[in-house]
Amino acid sequence: MLSPVKRVDLRKLVFWIALTLVVMNYTAGVFVYRNYARKLSNAKALCTVRFEDGSIAGKIVVEGFEGLKIRPVDYQVYFYDRRGNVLKMVSNSMFGRSEVEFVTSAWTGYEQRDWHAEGYSNVSVEWLWLKLNLFLPLEVKIE
Structure with missing residues (x-):
């Protein structure tokens, strides 16, 4: 008998990739906004x-x-x-x-x-x- 190989669930993979992209986008946005606000406060x-x-x-x-x-x-x-x-x-x-x-x-x-x-x-x-x-x-x- 062949060893059991776990099948990758495509829905879970897509979910985790999407969640990772959302978190990275949010984090980048926070840093960009803080820098933008700092520059505007110097005006x-x-x-x-x-x-x-x-x-x-x-x-x-x-x-x-x-x-x-x-x-x-x-x-x-x-x-x-x-x-x-x-x-x-x-x-x-x-x-x-x-x-x-x-x-x-x-x-x-x-x-x-x-x-x-x-x-x-x-x-x-x-x-x-x-x-x-x-x-x-x-x-x-x-x-």
Whole structure:
């Protein structure tokens, strides 16, 4: 009599191969996502604003993306009073440039400093196969 040879069950083999591929894909995804998140956390968008002769002059700089393809899309800077009413909004396209400047007229009463400013910049980011459109808060500094 021949020695008993275990027959390989095809369904079990396919199951274990599929499970191994799923676990490997998940593990690779976790490491890729962590690296992507770390790179995004290094990003900064800065806005420097100067008031001179009744006008507002500013400079927007988007920086800090190492190894990522970044295309700044646009920016918005809002000037609010104490109650949250918008006193002035400045916005424009950046056309993929990481640094732009703007000049616009100021509102009456800006000298009293009874307001605050905040802003956002929309950017398009590409890394490996990941593509993402996101907004970065602008850090507004008044000179």
